[in-house]
Amino acid sequence: MEESGGREALAIHASGLSKAYGPHLALDGLDLSLPWGGFLTLFGPNGSGKTTLIKVLATIARPDSGEAAIAGYDLRKQPAAVRRNIGVVTHQPLLYADLTCRENLRFHGRMFGLKQLDERIEQAADTVGLRPHLSRRVGTLSHGLQKRASLARAILHDPPILLLDEPETGLDQEALDMLSALASAGERGRRSVLMATHSLERGLALCDRVAILAGGRIAFQAERAMVDEATLRDTYARHARVAP
Amino acid sequence: MTGFWSAIAAIMWKDILTEARSKEVVTAVLAFAILTLVILNFAVNKDTSLTPVVAPGVLWVSFTFAGALGLTRTFALEKERGSVEGLLLTPAGRDAIFAGKMLGGLAFMLAAEAALLPFFAVLFDVSPFRPLLLLVVVLATVGFVAVGTLFSAIAVNTRSREIMLPMLFLPIVVPVVIAAVAATGGALEGKPWGEIAKWVQLIAVFDLLALVFSAFAFEHVIQE
Numbered sequence: 001m002e003e004s005g006g007r008e009a010l011a012i013h014a015s016g017l018s019k020a021y022g023p024h025l026a027l028d029g030l031d032l033s034l035p036w037g038g039f040l041t042l043f044g045p046n047g048s049g050k051t052t053l054i055k056v057l058a059t060i061a062r063p064d065s066g067e068a069a070i071a072g073y074d075l076r077k078q079p080a081a082v083r084r085n086i087g088v089v090t091h092q093p094l095l096y097a098d099l100t101c102r103e104n105l106r107f108h109g110r111m112f113g114l115k116q117l118d119e120r121i122e123q124a125a126d127t128v129g130l131r132p133h134l135s136r137r138v139g140t141l142s143h144g145l146q147k148r149a150s151l152a153r154a155i156l157h158d159p160p161i162l163l164l165d166e167p168e169t170g171l172d173q174e175a176l177d178m179l180s181a182l183a184s185a186g187e188r189g190r191r192s193v194l195m196a197t198h199s200l201e202r203g204l205a206l207c208d209r210v211a212i213l214a215g216g217r218i219a220f221q222a223e224r225a226m227v228d229e230a231t232l233r234d235t236y237a238r239h240a241r242v243a244p
Numbered sequence: 245m246t247g248f249w250s251a252i253a254a255i256m257w258k259d260i261l262t263e264a265r266s267k268e269v270v271t272a273v274l275a276f277a278i279l280t281l282v283i284l285n286f287a288v289n290k291d292t293s294l295t296p297v298v299a300p301g302v303l304w305v306s307f308t309f310a311g312a313l314g315l316t317r318t319f320a321l322e323k324e325r326g327s328v329e330g331l332l333l334t335p336a337g338r339d340a341i342f343a344g345k346m347l348g349g350l351a352f353m354l355a356a357e358a359a360l361l362p363f364f365a366v367l368f369d370v371s372p373f374r375p376l377l378l379l380v381v382v383l384a385t386v387g388f389v390a391v392g393t394l395f396s397a398i399a400v401n402t403r404s405r406e407i408m409l410p411m412l413f414l415p416i417v418v419p420v421v422i423a424a425v426a427a428t429g430g431a432l433e434g435k436p437w438g439e440i441a442k443w444v445q446l447i448a449v450f451d452l453l454a455l456v457f458s459a460f461a462f463e464h465v466i467q468e
Contacts, residue, residue, distance in 0.1 A: 060333065086333075090326075093326070096262055098262045099265070108334065110250060110257075113247050
Protein backbone atom coordinates (compact mmCIF):
# COMPACT_ATOMS: atom_id res chain seq x y z
CA MET A 1 0.00 0.00 0.00
CA GLU A 2 1.40 3.40 -0.98
CA GLU A 3 1.80 6.11 1.61
CA SER A 4 -1.02 8.58 1.73
CA GLY A 5 -0.48 11.85 -0.06
CA GLY A 6 -0.61 13.56 3.35
CA ARG A 7 -2.72 12.74 6.38
CA GLU A 8 -3.08 16.45 7.06
CA ALA A 9 -4.91 16.81 3.76
CA LEU A 10 -8.58 16.04 3.27
CA ALA A 11 -9.58 12.53 2.23
CA ILE A 12 -11.40 14.00 -0.79
CA HIS A 13 -11.08 17.50 -2.12
CA ALA A 14 -12.68 18.59 -5.40
CA SER A 15 -12.78 22.08 -6.79
CA GLY A 16 -14.66 23.31 -9.87
CA LEU A 17 -15.14 19.82 -11.33
CA SER A 18 -16.98 19.80 -14.66
CA LYS A 19 -17.81 16.93 -16.95
CA ALA A 20 -20.04 16.97 -20.03
CA TYR A 21 -21.41 14.13 -22.13
CA GLY A 22 -22.13 15.84 -25.45
CA PRO A 23 -24.47 18.76 -24.75
CA HIS A 24 -25.39 17.41 -21.28
CA LEU A 25 -23.41 18.93 -18.42
CA ALA A 26 -23.24 16.14 -15.83
CA LEU A 27 -20.98 18.04 -13.40
CA ASP A 28 -21.04 21.83 -13.39
CA GLY A 29 -18.14 23.32 -11.42
CA LEU A 30 -18.70 21.05 -8.42
CA ASP A 31 -16.88 21.74 -5.13
CA LEU A 32 -16.69 19.02 -2.50
CA SER A 33 -14.58 18.06 0.47
CA LEU A 34 -14.56 15.12 2.87
CA PRO A 35 -12.38 15.06 5.99
CA TRP A 36 -10.57 11.87 7.05
CA GLY A 37 -12.93 9.51 8.84
CA GLY A 38 -15.99 11.40 7.59
CA PHE A 39 -19.09 9.80 6.06
CA LEU A 40 -20.79 11.99 3.48
CA THR A 41 -24.08 10.86 1.97
CA LEU A 42 -24.93 12.37 -1.37
CA PHE A 43 -28.59 12.53 -2.38
CA GLY A 44 -29.86 13.67 -5.74
CA PRO A 45 -32.50 12.98 -8.35
CA ASN A 46 -31.76 10.80 -11.38
CA GLY A 47 -29.39 12.58 -13.73
CA SER A 48 -28.10 14.95 -11.05
CA GLY A 49 -24.49 13.77 -11.56
CA LYS A 50 -23.99 11.35 -8.63
CA THR A 51 -22.66 8.47 -10.72
CA THR A 52 -20.54 10.79 -12.87
CA LEU A 53 -18.99 12.28 -9.73
CA ILE A 54 -18.12 8.81 -8.40
CA LYS A 55 -16.69 7.83 -11.80
CA VAL A 56 -14.56 10.97 -11.96
CA LEU A 57 -13.27 10.55 -8.40
CA ALA A 58 -12.57 6.87 -9.15
CA THR A 59 -10.50 7.91 -12.24
CA ILE A 60 -12.78 5.96 -14.56
CA ALA A 61 -13.92 9.19 -16.25
CA ARG A 62 -11.78 12.25 -16.97
CA PRO A 63 -13.09 15.61 -15.80
CA ASP A 64 -13.21 18.32 -18.49
CA SER A 65 -12.04 20.95 -16.02
CA GLY A 66 -11.45 21.48 -12.32
CA GLU A 67 -9.15 19.79 -9.84
CA ALA A 68 -9.50 16.99 -7.35
CA ALA A 69 -7.29 15.13 -4.92
CA ILE A 70 -7.96 11.84 -3.15
CA ALA A 71 -5.85 11.11 -0.06
CA GLY A 72 -3.71 14.05 -1.19
CA TYR A 73 -3.03 12.50 -4.61
CA ASP A 74 -3.89 14.48 -7.71
CA LEU A 75 -6.57 12.78 -9.78
CA ARG A 76 -4.93 13.57 -13.12
CA LYS A 77 -1.25 13.27 -12.23
CA GLN A 78 -1.28 10.34 -9.79
CA PRO A 79 -4.21 8.15 -10.82
CA ALA A 80 -2.56 4.86 -9.77
CA ALA A 81 -1.96 6.19 -6.23
CA VAL A 82 -5.58 7.40 -6.14
CA ARG A 83 -6.82 3.92 -7.10
CA ARG A 84 -4.74 2.29 -4.35
CA ASN A 85 -6.48 4.50 -1.81
CA ILE A 86 -10.09 3.95 -2.89
CA GLY A 87 -12.55 1.09 -2.87
CA VAL A 88 -15.45 1.51 -5.27
CA VAL A 89 -18.87 -0.11 -5.35
CA THR A 90 -21.19 0.73 -8.25
CA HIS A 91 -24.55 -0.50 -9.55
CA GLN A 92 -22.77 -3.38 -11.29
CA PRO A 93 -20.64 -5.89 -9.37
CA LEU A 94 -17.63 -5.37 -11.70
CA LEU A 95 -16.86 -9.08 -11.44
CA TYR A 96 -16.53 -11.94 -13.93
CA ALA A 97 -19.58 -14.17 -14.01
CA ASP A 98 -17.67 -17.27 -15.15
CA LEU A 99 -15.13 -17.07 -12.32
CA THR A 100 -15.75 -18.03 -8.70
CA CYS A 101 -15.78 -15.36 -6.00
CA ARG A 102 -12.35 -16.54 -4.85
CA GLU A 103 -10.95 -16.38 -8.41
CA ASN A 104 -12.40 -12.91 -8.90
CA LEU A 105 -10.87 -11.69 -5.64
CA ARG A 106 -7.56 -13.38 -6.48
CA PHE A 107 -7.53 -11.58 -9.84
CA HIS A 108 -8.16 -8.18 -8.23
CA GLY A 109 -5.59 -8.91 -5.52
CA ARG A 110 -2.98 -9.70 -8.16
CA MET A 111 -3.84 -6.49 -10.04
CA PHE A 112 -3.16 -4.59 -6.80
CA GLY A 113 0.03 -6.57 -6.16
CA LEU A 114 -1.22 -7.71 -2.73
CA LYS A 115 0.83 -10.04 -0.55
CA GLN A 116 -0.69 -12.86 1.59
CA LEU A 117 -3.58 -12.91 -0.80
CA ASP A 118 -5.35 -16.01 0.54
CA GLU A 119 -5.54 -14.46 4.02
CA ARG A 120 -6.80 -11.16 2.65
CA ILE A 121 -9.45 -12.89 0.53
CA GLU A 122 -10.77 -14.79 3.52
CA GLN A 123 -10.66 -11.66 5.69
CA ALA A 124 -12.64 -9.63 3.12
CA ALA A 125 -15.09 -12.50 2.61
CA ASP A 126 -15.65 -12.77 6.37
CA THR A 127 -16.27 -9.03 6.65
CA VAL A 128 -19.09 -9.13 4.09
CA GLY A 129 -20.41 -12.61 4.96
CA LEU A 130 -19.29 -14.22 1.72
CA ARG A 131 -17.10 -17.03 3.09
CA PRO A 132 -19.60 -19.90 2.40
CA HIS A 133 -19.93 -18.74 -1.23
CA LEU A 134 -16.26 -18.24 -2.11
CA SER A 135 -16.16 -21.31 -4.35
CA ARG A 136 -19.32 -20.45 -6.26
CA ARG A 137 -19.25 -18.79 -9.66
CA VAL A 138 -20.40 -15.18 -9.49
CA GLY A 139 -22.92 -15.76 -12.30
CA THR A 140 -24.77 -18.29 -10.14
CA LEU A 141 -25.14 -15.94 -7.13
CA SER A 142 -28.22 -13.90 -6.27
CA HIS A 143 -28.06 -10.13 -6.83
CA GLY A 144 -27.53 -9.55 -3.11
CA LEU A 145 -24.64 -12.02 -2.90
CA GLN A 146 -23.08 -10.48 -6.01
CA LYS A 147 -23.24 -7.13 -4.23
CA ARG A 148 -21.50 -8.65 -1.21
CA ALA A 149 -18.81 -10.02 -3.54
CA SER A 150 -18.49 -6.54 -5.01
CA LEU A 151 -18.03 -5.11 -1.50
CA ALA A 152 -15.36 -7.73 -0.79
CA ARG A 153 -13.58 -6.68 -3.99
CA ALA A 154 -13.75 -3.04 -2.93
CA ILE A 155 -12.19 -3.61 0.51
CA LEU A 156 -9.70 -6.35 -0.47
CA HIS A 157 -6.77 -3.90 -0.63
CA ASP A 158 -7.92 -2.17 2.58
CA PRO A 159 -8.48 1.28 1.07
CA PRO A 160 -8.85 4.19 3.51
CA ILE A 161 -11.57 5.75 1.32
CA LEU A 162 -14.77 4.16 -0.01
CA LEU A 163 -16.79 5.51 -2.93
CA LEU A 164 -20.20 3.86 -2.91
CA ASP A 165 -22.79 4.39 -5.63
CA GLU A 166 -26.17 3.13 -4.38
CA PRO A 167 -24.54 0.24 -2.53
CA GLU A 168 -27.76 -0.71 -0.73
CA THR A 169 -29.47 -1.91 -3.94
CA GLY A 170 -30.19 -5.62 -3.62
CA LEU A 171 -28.80 -5.97 -0.09
CA ASP A 172 -30.79 -7.55 2.72
CA GLN A 173 -31.05 -5.98 6.20
CA GLU A 174 -28.05 -7.90 7.55
CA ALA A 175 -25.88 -6.74 4.68
CA LEU A 176 -27.14 -3.17 5.08
CA ASP A 177 -26.02 -3.21 8.71
CA MET A 178 -22.65 -4.41 7.48
CA LEU A 179 -22.25 -1.22 5.42
CA SER A 180 -21.84 0.92 8.52
CA ALA A 181 -19.37 -1.63 9.91
CA LEU A 182 -17.32 -1.31 6.73
CA ALA A 183 -16.79 2.39 7.38
CA SER A 184 -15.12 1.69 10.70
CA ALA A 185 -13.49 -1.62 9.84
CA GLY A 186 -10.29 -0.47 8.11
CA GLU A 187 -6.95 -1.78 9.35
CA ARG A 188 -5.79 1.85 9.54
CA GLY A 189 -8.75 3.17 11.47
CA ARG A 190 -12.07 4.55 10.43
CA ARG A 191 -12.59 4.76 6.69
CA SER A 192 -13.74 7.89 4.90
CA VAL A 193 -16.88 7.24 2.88
CA LEU A 194 -18.65 9.08 0.07
CA MET A 195 -21.97 7.36 -0.60
CA ALA A 196 -24.50 8.28 -3.29
CA THR A 197 -27.99 6.95 -2.63
CA HIS A 198 -31.71 7.49 -3.17
CA SER A 199 -32.61 6.04 0.23
CA LEU A 200 -33.05 9.00 2.61
CA GLU A 201 -33.57 6.77 5.62
CA ARG A 202 -30.51 4.59 5.04
CA GLY A 203 -28.31 7.47 3.92
CA LEU A 204 -29.11 9.53 7.00
CA ALA A 205 -28.61 6.60 9.36
CA LEU A 206 -25.02 6.11 8.21
CA CYS A 207 -23.62 9.57 7.55
CA ASP A 208 -22.21 12.42 9.63
CA ARG A 209 -22.61 14.90 6.78
CA VAL A 210 -25.26 15.16 4.08
CA ALA A 211 -25.34 16.86 0.67
CA ILE A 212 -27.83 17.19 -2.18
CA LEU A 213 -26.57 17.18 -5.74
CA ALA A 214 -28.74 18.88 -8.35
CA GLY A 215 -27.81 19.90 -11.88
CA GLY A 216 -24.22 18.79 -11.39
CA ARG A 217 -23.60 21.05 -8.36
CA ILE A 218 -23.82 20.70 -4.59
CA ALA A 219 -27.12 22.47 -3.96
CA PHE A 220 -27.30 21.82 -0.22
CA GLN A 221 -24.85 20.63 2.41
CA ALA A 222 -25.13 20.26 6.20
CA GLU A 223 -23.89 18.38 9.25
CA ARG A 224 -26.10 15.36 9.92
CA ALA A 225 -26.84 16.62 13.43
CA MET A 226 -28.24 19.85 12.00
CA VAL A 227 -30.85 18.29 9.72
CA ASP A 228 -33.77 15.94 10.34
CA GLU A 229 -35.37 13.61 7.80
CA ALA A 230 -38.45 15.80 7.21
CA THR A 231 -36.36 18.90 6.53
CA LEU A 232 -34.09 16.96 4.22
CA ARG A 233 -37.08 15.48 2.40
CA ASP A 234 -38.47 19.00 1.78
CA THR A 235 -35.11 20.35 0.69
CA TYR A 236 -34.59 17.37 -1.60
CA ALA A 237 -38.00 17.77 -3.20
CA ARG A 238 -37.37 21.48 -3.79
CA HIS A 239 -34.02 20.87 -5.47
CA ALA A 240 -35.31 17.91 -7.45
CA ARG A 241 -38.00 20.19 -8.91
CA VAL A 242 -35.64 23.00 -9.88
CA ALA A 243 -32.88 20.74 -11.23
CA PRO A 244 -32.59 21.00 -15.03
CA MET B 245 8.18 -3.01 -13.48
CA THR B 246 7.20 -6.07 -11.44
CA GLY B 247 3.69 -4.64 -11.15
CA PHE B 248 3.54 -4.19 -14.91
CA TRP B 249 4.35 -7.85 -15.65
CA SER B 250 2.25 -9.26 -12.81
CA ALA B 251 -0.76 -7.24 -14.05
CA ILE B 252 -0.23 -8.63 -17.56
CA ALA B 253 0.03 -12.17 -16.18
CA ALA B 254 -3.10 -11.67 -14.06
CA ILE B 255 -5.15 -10.43 -17.04
CA MET B 256 -3.97 -13.30 -19.25
CA TRP B 257 -4.74 -15.83 -16.46
CA LYS B 258 -8.21 -14.34 -16.04
CA ASP B 259 -8.97 -14.28 -19.80
CA ILE B 260 -7.77 -17.84 -20.36
CA LEU B 261 -9.69 -19.15 -17.33
CA THR B 262 -12.86 -17.29 -18.38
CA GLU B 263 -12.62 -18.62 -21.93
CA ALA B 264 -11.86 -22.14 -20.71
CA ARG B 265 -15.16 -22.00 -18.77
CA SER B 266 -17.38 -20.29 -21.35
CA LYS B 267 -15.72 -21.44 -24.61
CA GLU B 268 -17.68 -18.65 -26.34
CA VAL B 269 -14.89 -17.22 -28.44
CA VAL B 270 -13.01 -20.41 -29.34
CA THR B 271 -16.14 -22.23 -30.48
CA ALA B 272 -17.35 -19.36 -32.66
CA VAL B 273 -13.93 -18.64 -34.17
CA LEU B 274 -13.10 -22.27 -34.99
CA ALA B 275 -16.53 -23.03 -36.43
CA PHE B 276 -16.44 -19.95 -38.64
CA ALA B 277 -12.85 -20.52 -39.80
CA ILE B 278 -13.31 -24.23 -40.60
CA LEU B 279 -16.48 -23.47 -42.52
CA THR B 280 -14.65 -20.81 -44.55
CA LEU B 281 -11.81 -23.21 -45.38
CA VAL B 282 -14.19 -25.97 -46.43
CA ILE B 283 -16.37 -23.75 -48.63
CA LEU B 284 -13.43 -22.06 -50.37
CA ASN B 285 -11.71 -25.41 -50.83
CA PHE B 286 -14.86 -26.76 -52.45
CA ALA B 287 -14.95 -23.73 -54.77
CA VAL B 288 -11.37 -24.09 -56.06
CA ASN B 289 -10.93 -27.84 -55.82
CA LYS B 290 -12.24 -28.45 -59.34
CA ASP B 291 -9.06 -26.94 -60.72
CA THR B 292 -6.06 -28.17 -58.69
CA SER B 293 -3.70 -25.99 -60.71
CA LEU B 294 -5.23 -23.03 -58.90
CA THR B 295 -4.36 -24.37 -55.46
CA PRO B 296 -0.84 -22.87 -55.06
CA VAL B 297 -2.16 -19.47 -56.15
CA VAL B 298 -5.36 -19.49 -54.14
CA ALA B 299 -4.39 -21.40 -50.97
CA PRO B 300 -2.49 -18.55 -49.21
CA GLY B 301 -5.40 -16.19 -49.80
CA VAL B 302 -7.90 -18.75 -48.52
CA LEU B 303 -5.82 -19.30 -45.39
CA TRP B 304 -5.66 -15.58 -44.58
CA VAL B 305 -9.33 -14.94 -45.42
CA SER B 306 -10.12 -17.63 -42.88
CA PHE B 307 -7.70 -16.20 -40.27
CA THR B 308 -8.76 -12.60 -40.86
CA PHE B 309 -12.52 -12.99 -40.58
CA ALA B 310 -12.34 -15.50 -37.74
CA GLY B 311 -9.88 -13.20 -35.97
CA ALA B 312 -12.17 -10.20 -36.39
CA LEU B 313 -15.00 -12.24 -34.91
CA GLY B 314 -12.89 -13.28 -31.93
CA LEU B 315 -11.41 -9.85 -31.30
CA THR B 316 -14.87 -8.26 -31.25
CA ARG B 317 -15.51 -10.33 -28.15
CA THR B 318 -12.26 -9.26 -26.43
CA PHE B 319 -13.80 -6.21 -24.82
CA ALA B 320 -17.45 -7.01 -25.50
CA LEU B 321 -17.40 -9.66 -22.75
CA GLU B 322 -15.80 -7.18 -20.33
CA LYS B 323 -18.38 -4.53 -21.21
CA GLU B 324 -21.42 -6.81 -20.98
CA ARG B 325 -20.52 -7.74 -17.41
CA GLY B 326 -19.45 -4.24 -16.42
CA SER B 327 -16.07 -5.63 -15.51
CA VAL B 328 -14.10 -3.26 -17.72
CA GLU B 329 -14.64 -0.62 -15.02
CA GLY B 330 -13.33 -3.12 -12.47
CA LEU B 331 -10.15 -3.36 -14.54
CA LEU B 332 -9.86 0.43 -14.73
CA LEU B 333 -10.22 0.70 -10.94
CA THR B 334 -7.01 -1.23 -10.37
CA PRO B 335 -3.71 0.65 -10.12
CA ALA B 336 -2.35 -1.21 -13.15
CA GLY B 337 -1.27 1.14 -15.92
CA ARG B 338 -3.42 1.30 -19.04
CA ASP B 339 -0.38 0.06 -20.99
CA ALA B 340 -0.33 -3.08 -18.80
CA ILE B 341 -4.08 -3.59 -19.35
CA PHE B 342 -3.58 -3.22 -23.12
CA ALA B 343 -0.62 -5.62 -23.10
CA GLY B 344 -2.52 -8.16 -21.01
CA LYS B 345 -5.60 -8.06 -23.23
CA MET B 346 -3.46 -8.12 -26.37
CA LEU B 347 -1.32 -11.08 -25.25
CA GLY B 348 -4.46 -12.94 -24.17
CA GLY B 349 -5.96 -12.30 -27.63
CA LEU B 350 -2.69 -13.35 -29.27
CA ALA B 351 -2.67 -16.61 -27.33
CA PHE B 352 -6.25 -17.40 -28.45
CA MET B 353 -5.56 -16.46 -32.05
CA LEU B 354 -2.34 -18.50 -32.25
CA ALA B 355 -4.10 -21.47 -30.65
CA ALA B 356 -6.92 -21.19 -33.20
CA GLU B 357 -4.41 -20.91 -36.05
CA ALA B 358 -2.51 -23.95 -34.74
CA ALA B 359 -5.79 -25.90 -34.84
CA LEU B 360 -6.69 -24.61 -38.32
CA LEU B 361 -3.36 -25.20 -40.05
CA PRO B 362 -3.70 -29.03 -40.11
CA PHE B 363 -7.22 -28.64 -41.63
CA PHE B 364 -5.80 -26.29 -44.21
CA ALA B 365 -2.93 -28.71 -44.95
CA VAL B 366 -5.29 -31.64 -45.53
CA LEU B 367 -7.80 -29.68 -47.61
CA PHE B 368 -5.19 -28.03 -49.85
CA ASP B 369 -2.62 -30.82 -49.78
CA VAL B 370 0.27 -28.70 -48.49
CA SER B 371 2.71 -29.15 -45.62
CA PRO B 372 2.19 -26.60 -42.83
CA PHE B 373 5.41 -27.53 -40.99
CA ARG B 374 7.69 -25.03 -42.67
CA PRO B 375 9.63 -22.67 -40.38
CA LEU B 376 9.14 -19.73 -42.73
CA LEU B 377 5.39 -20.28 -42.88
CA LEU B 378 5.17 -20.48 -39.09
CA LEU B 379 7.28 -17.29 -38.77
CA VAL B 380 4.95 -15.42 -41.16
CA VAL B 381 1.84 -16.63 -39.33
CA VAL B 382 3.17 -15.60 -35.91
CA LEU B 383 4.51 -12.22 -37.06
CA ALA B 384 1.39 -11.24 -39.00
CA THR B 385 -0.84 -12.34 -36.13
CA VAL B 386 1.02 -10.03 -33.70
CA GLY B 387 0.23 -6.90 -35.77
CA PHE B 388 -3.29 -8.10 -36.49
CA VAL B 389 -4.09 -8.65 -32.80
CA ALA B 390 -2.41 -5.39 -31.67
CA VAL B 391 -4.65 -3.34 -33.98
CA GLY B 392 -7.65 -5.57 -33.24
CA THR B 393 -7.35 -5.13 -29.48
CA LEU B 394 -7.34 -1.34 -29.84
CA PHE B 395 -10.32 -1.32 -32.20
CA SER B 396 -12.18 -3.80 -30.02
CA ALA B 397 -11.89 -1.26 -27.17
CA ILE B 398 -13.16 1.49 -29.51
CA ALA B 399 -16.02 -0.56 -30.94
CA VAL B 400 -17.22 -1.78 -27.56
CA ASN B 401 -18.84 1.58 -26.83
CA THR B 402 -20.74 1.62 -30.13
CA ARG B 403 -24.20 0.11 -30.46
CA SER B 404 -23.49 -2.19 -33.42
CA ARG B 405 -20.02 -3.30 -32.45
CA GLU B 406 -20.14 -6.57 -34.44
CA ILE B 407 -20.45 -4.43 -37.58
CA MET B 408 -18.30 -1.53 -36.44
CA LEU B 409 -15.17 -3.51 -35.59
CA PRO B 410 -14.68 -5.08 -39.05
CA MET B 411 -15.53 -1.75 -40.71
CA LEU B 412 -12.94 0.15 -38.67
CA PHE B 413 -10.34 -2.55 -38.32
CA LEU B 414 -10.12 -4.48 -41.61
CA PRO B 415 -9.01 -1.48 -43.75
CA ILE B 416 -6.18 -0.83 -41.27
CA VAL B 417 -4.87 -4.41 -41.36
CA VAL B 418 -5.04 -4.76 -45.16
CA PRO B 419 -1.27 -4.09 -45.57
CA VAL B 420 -0.28 -6.83 -43.11
CA VAL B 421 -2.80 -9.30 -44.58
CA ILE B 422 -1.55 -8.65 -48.15
CA ALA B 423 2.07 -9.06 -47.01
CA ALA B 424 1.11 -12.23 -45.12
CA VAL B 425 -0.61 -13.70 -48.20
CA ALA B 426 2.43 -12.98 -50.36
CA ALA B 427 4.89 -14.35 -47.79
CA THR B 428 2.72 -17.42 -47.13
CA GLY B 429 2.58 -18.13 -50.88
CA GLY B 430 6.36 -17.93 -51.06
CA ALA B 431 6.81 -20.14 -48.00
CA LEU B 432 4.40 -22.78 -49.33
CA GLU B 433 6.17 -22.84 -52.68
CA GLY B 434 9.50 -23.31 -50.89
CA LYS B 435 10.99 -20.05 -52.19
CA PRO B 436 14.29 -18.95 -50.59
CA TRP B 437 14.36 -16.39 -47.77
CA GLY B 438 15.70 -13.70 -50.10
CA GLU B 439 12.50 -13.75 -52.16
CA ILE B 440 10.09 -13.34 -49.29
CA ALA B 441 12.27 -11.23 -46.97
CA LYS B 442 10.72 -7.95 -48.16
CA TRP B 443 7.24 -9.18 -47.18
CA VAL B 444 8.41 -10.39 -43.79
CA GLN B 445 10.14 -7.07 -43.19
CA LEU B 446 6.97 -5.22 -44.12
CA ILE B 447 5.04 -7.33 -41.58
CA ALA B 448 7.68 -6.64 -38.90
CA VAL B 449 7.50 -2.87 -39.49
CA PHE B 450 3.70 -3.01 -39.36
CA ASP B 451 3.93 -4.93 -36.07
CA LEU B 452 6.21 -2.32 -34.56
CA LEU B 453 4.00 0.59 -35.61
CA ALA B 454 0.83 -1.24 -34.54
CA LEU B 455 2.20 -2.07 -31.10
CA VAL B 456 3.51 1.43 -30.38
CA PHE B 457 0.45 3.28 -31.71
CA SER B 458 -2.11 0.93 -30.17
CA ALA B 459 -0.48 0.98 -26.73
CA PHE B 460 -0.33 4.80 -26.86
CA ALA B 461 -3.91 5.26 -28.10
CA PHE B 462 -5.47 2.68 -25.78
CA GLU B 463 -5.40 4.94 -22.70
CA HIS B 464 -7.38 7.61 -24.53
CA VAL B 465 -9.85 5.11 -25.94
CA ILE B 466 -10.66 3.17 -22.79
CA GLN B 467 -11.40 6.10 -20.50
CA GLU B 468 -14.62 8.12 -20.61
